[in-house]
Amino acid sequence: MKTFYIETFGCQMNAHDSEKVVGTLVQQGYEQVQTPDQAELVLYNTCSIRDKAEQKVFHRLDQFKRASGKGKVFGVIGCVAQQEGEKIFERAPHVSLVAGSASYTKLPELLVQLENGDRRVTGLSLDNSEPFDTPFTRRDNPHRAYITIIEGCDKACAYCVVPFTRGPERSRTSESVLNEARSLTELGYTEVQLLGQNVNSYRDSSPAGWDFARLLAKTGEVPGMRRVRFTTSHPRDFVKPIVDAIDENETLCNHVHLPVQSGSTAVLDRMQRLYTRDIYMRCIDWIKNSHRDIAITTDIIVGFPGETESDFQQTIRLIEEVEYDAMFIFKYSRRPNTSALQYEDHIPEEEKTRRFNVLQERQRALQIARNARYVGTTQQVHVEGFNIATSQWIGRTNQNKMLNFMDSRLPSPSNGETLVGQYLDVLVTRSSPNSLAGERAWRQ
Ligand code: SAH
Ligand code: SF4
Numbered sequence: 001m002k003t004f005y006i007e008t009f010g011c012q013m014n015a016h017d018s019e020k021v022v023g024t025l026v027q028q029g030y031e032q033v034q035t036p037d038q039a040e041l042v043l044y045n046t047c048s049i050r051d052k053a054e055q056k057v058f059h060r061l062d063q064f065k066r067a068s069g070k071g072k073v074f075g076v077i078g079c080v081a082q083q084e085g086e087k088i089f090e091r092a093p094h095v096s097l098v099a100g101s102a103s104y105t106k107l108p109e110l111l112v113q114l115e116n117g118d119r120r121v122t123g124l125s126l127d128n129s130e131p132f133d134t135p136f137t138r139r140d141n142p143h144r145a146y147i148t149i150i151e152g153c154d155k156a157c158a159y160c161v162v163p164f165t166r167g168p169e170r171s172r173t174s175e176s177v178l179n180e181a182r183s184l185t186e187l188g189y190t191e192v193q194l195l196g197q198n199v200n201s202y203r204d205s206s207p208a209g210w211d212f213a214r215l216l217a218k219t220g221e222v223p224g225m226r227r228v229r230f231t232t233s234h235p236r237d238f239v240k241p242i243v244d245a246i247d248e249n250e251t252l253c254n255h256v257h258l259p260v261q262s263g264s265t266a267v268l269d270r271m272q273r274l275y276t277r278d279i280y281m282r283c284i285d286w287i288k289n290s291h292r293d294i295a296i297t298t299d300i301i302v303g304f305p306g307e308t309e310s311d312f313q314q315t316i317r318l319i320e321e322v323e324y325d326a327m328f329i330f331k332y333s334r335r336p337n338t339s340a341l342q343y344e345d346h347i348p349e350e351e352k353t354r355r356f357n358v359l360q361e362r363q364r365a366l367q368i369a370r371n372a373r374y375v376g377t378t379q380q381v382h383v384e385g386f387n388i389a390t391s392q393w394i395g396r397t398n399q400n401k402m403l404n405f406m407d408s409r410l411p412s413p414s415n416g417e418t419l420v421g422q423y424l425d426v427l428v429t430r431s432s433p434n435s436l437a438g439e440r441a442w443r444q
């Protein structure tokens with residue numbers, strides 16, 4: 001039996017790719033092990049979104065090689081692999097396999113080439129028109145499953161490497177997505193998350209020709225499905241029928257992640273985001289006018305080249321207007337191949353840090369107020385685990401908020417009894433900026 005170890009960096013797309021890679025390797029007779037020491041094949045599934053993420057990968061490769069790299073095969077896959085290609089062999093000479101996400105179907109072949117004595121093998125073509133759709137996915141989470149609906153990205157945001165690392169957009173057929181959703185509920189899954197860099201530009205590649213709103217609604221109708229999530233939405237392609245679908249179908253979660261990046265139309269223009277602040281706010285209006293209480297989350301980049309104090313203030317005003325439920329803030333990072341490299345007016349690192357901190361502090365105050373609204377309400381959670389340190393069950397609400405709770409009848413897992421995987425009503429008794437806490441609610 002050949003053994004392998006895999007470590008994953010980056011977004012949910014990468015996490016799910018790793019699940020597919022694991023399934024494919026297990027199918028080939030490999031056994032997955034939990035530490036690199038035990039493995040003959042060590043794979044790093046990498047992220048290149050910011051410079052720090054990329055450096056982390058090379059650091060990890062070096063660190064491991066120094067510890068005990070002898071006699072092992074090292075492979076770098078994912079976005080850094082696609083971006084750096086054969087240059088990785090120069091930077092990390094102990095690596096012998098480099099493959100991007102569009103080449104994973106070829107992994108078994110590449111591994112055979114290595115076994116046959118090839119010193120270095122690569123899979124770097126981006127022409128693969130088929131999304132990596134495999135029946136052998138090994139999912140990490142037994143209750144919530146990712147489903148890729150669209151790969152790649154056809155946008156050209158000025159700061160972003162993704163179009164280079166994942167290639168052009170390719171949508172799966174609605175039939176294959178629904179088949180996967182059905183087979184997941186048959187296996188006992190009740191929650192799925194539809195994935196793509198821009199799910200809104202999903203276009204069914206079969207004659208049915210469904211758009212994203214239709215696919216979303218139909219996934220919600222799969223028998224046994226209790227919760228459907230999706231990420232990521234691009235504001236330019238976000239349309240009202242998506243909100244209508246959430247309105248009409250309770251199994252579609254009331255949460256939309258809609259990255260704004262900046263509150264200034266001038267910055268959005270230089271970022272090539274293809275929408276203005278007003279267009280973005282129109283999407284927010286649709287969401288807020290829903291009869292369901294839809295949580296809204298976002299991503300923001302601070303310190304994009306040329307971002308003035310007044311631009312930054314517009315971002316602050318936007319977040320106050322929207323009142324996001326959660327936010328990911330990033331300091332702008334220069335990335336290879338991207339068009340923003342042409343801009344010279346770079347914001348000093350200290351100023352980026354200052355803006356990051358100002359924004360984070362403002363958002364924290366907004367989240368405190370936002371989450372406090374839920375105290376006294378009953379929320380349904382899907383239970384994900386148990387925290388031994390706090391003796392609380394860990395649940396997630398429909399809006400994707402963490403809700404940790406006590407259950408007086410089952411204070412901890414015992415005799416094989418667990419709440420994990422169940423949907424339960426919880427009375428919210430406390431709130432904090434990032435989560436809620438409560439007690440299991442019992443119907444009288
Ligand atoms: N496809 C998604 C985003 C994927 S990347 C979308 O369009 O929304 C996730 C987030 O990383 C982005 O939303 C952006 O906020 C951030 N990001 C991407 N490139 C970056 C860069 N060069 N510097 C800083 N943050 C970046
Ligand atoms: Fe990157 Fe823009 Fe594509 Fe998102 S939409 S992956 S930010 S290029």
Ligand code: F3S
Pocket residue numbers: 009010011012013014046047048049078079161162165166
């Ligand atoms: Fe990173 Fe690639 Fe995802 S660059 S964020 S792993 S698409």
